[in-house]
Amino acid sequence: MLQQMAGFFTSAFSFPGLSWSLVLVAIAIGVVFGAIWLTPYWPPMTKKRGLWAVGIISAFLTWTAIAFIQIPLQGWTGQALGHFWGQFTLLRWLLLAGIPSILLSGLVQEGAKLVPVVFYRWRNHRSFTPKFGLIVGAVSGAGFGVFEAVWVHNTIFASGWTWGTVETSGFLALLGFWERFFTIGFHIAASALAGYGLAKGLGWQFYLIASFLHGATNYSVILLQKGLLTTLQVEIYIAVLAVAVTATALWLRWHKPEEIGQDSQQA
Secondary structure, eight states: OHHHHHHHHHTTTOOTTOOHHHHHHHHHHHHHHHHHHHGGGOOOTTTOTHHHHHHHHHHHHHHHHIIIIIHHHHHHHHHHHHHHSOHHHHHHTHHHHTHHHHHHHHHHHHHHHHHHHHHHHHHSTTTOOHHHHHHHHHHHHHHHHHHHHHHHHHHHHHTTOOHHHHHHHGGGGGHHHHHHHHHHHHHHHHHHHHHHHHHTTOHHHHHHHHHHHHHHHHHHHHHHHTTSSOHHHHHHHHHHHHHHHHHHHHHHHHOOOGGGTTHHHHO
């Protein structure tokens, strides 16, 4: 398992046979996607340069957590389930058997993305209003979302994807990019909600909400494996969920209730 963890971790930094031009294209696409989703939150990146550190730390910390915490936990969970039930039973009851692994992905990733937000709050406690906490969370989500997207884009290019693939397969050839676009939006919105809750003194409650929403997104993989959704339907499912969570986060970002009217000035 250690080899599997190390292999996954290094896969984000090594793409044998892939030209630097394609790597740069993958990075550019990820950055553009992230900018599109992050812009409505209007983060003060030039005034508060510590936000850049939040995004960068989130990217590497969350990727490390996936490799060395999420993967082994999911592996041990699978082994434990396999100890009590056979492979046939697990496949038959996949809709239930897959839940623990799916929940772990949400708990680990949302927890890792929240770490730099907690540290930022500790360093800037007085200015960490609910709306500003939401912004810091959004930046943290963008950091990892873009990082993960670049890895996926490089994987797509390494598989031999070209514009000729689009000509022969049509929109289906673009589903990988479609998914990353909305997944980045989800990462940003989920972390924004967690940051908002942290500033409101409801950190663990909103962390669990973000983790559950993350798990709900990943559960689409189980629905695909059971044949309840097609690949295209899965992508629509992810897009709808990303838009819904984003709409909630942006409403919290821009509404102006009287009792916290000064939040917008802080943000």
